[in-house]
Amino acid sequence: MSARRAQIHTEHALPKVRRCALLGVARATAYYRPAPVGEQDLALMRLIDEIHLQWPFYASRRLRDELQRHGQWVSRQRVQRLMRRMGLQALYPRRRTSQPGKGHKVYPYLLRNLSIDHANQVWATDITYIPMAKGFMYLVAIMDWHSRRVLSWRVSNYCGTGALFDT
Incomplete structure (x- = not known):
């Protein structure tokens, strides 16, 4: 689509x-042009993120209850909507998580028997987000596995959904 x-x-x-x-x-x-995220939603998203980092197994009902303890009276549907927007899910054991799907190709772990003994042999990348006053900043880093040195990094306020946050 x-x-x-x-x-x-x-x-x-x-x-x-x-x-x-x-x-x-x-x-x-x-x-259609997506509406910008409001100040109240950003504050609520930041609080949801803090609670989720502390208790990642809380789903929307318990998050709503925890928000009420923090003085934020919101409905569960609003918490669900904001969690979807943030890409958050409660962490709990799910059924058959280690079972591959039918016809799913299992890719080999290419570094299993590799001895990493010099620089520029294996690189790794990671992305994380940093909460700011109005939204989030995204940090991407590329590292060398042997020396653990950061080779390159970039910071951006582009969230990938087409919206830019003012920081």
Whole structure:
């Protein structure tokens, strides 16, 4: 679906209405601009994040109760919506987590028997987010496994959903 939406926003001689009709996409999606995150939601998201870091096994009901202990009276549906927006899920044992799906290719661990004995042999990358006053900053680092040295890093306020936060 997103590939069809991307075709709507390209420069073309056909009008946008006609492109939507040909691609079978509603016209409303062509003109939709996501609303910016409000101050109250950002404050609530920050508090949810702090609670989730402390108790990652809390789901929306217990998070709502914990928010009420902090003086924030919100509905469970709002907590669920914000958790979805933040990409948070409660951590608990799920069924058959170690069972691969049918037809799923199992990729080998290429570093299992490798002796890492010099620099620039193996690199690793990691991404994390840093809570700020208005949203989050994202930090990406590339490290050398042998020397544990940070080779490169970048900080960005782009969240990947198309929204930029003011910092």
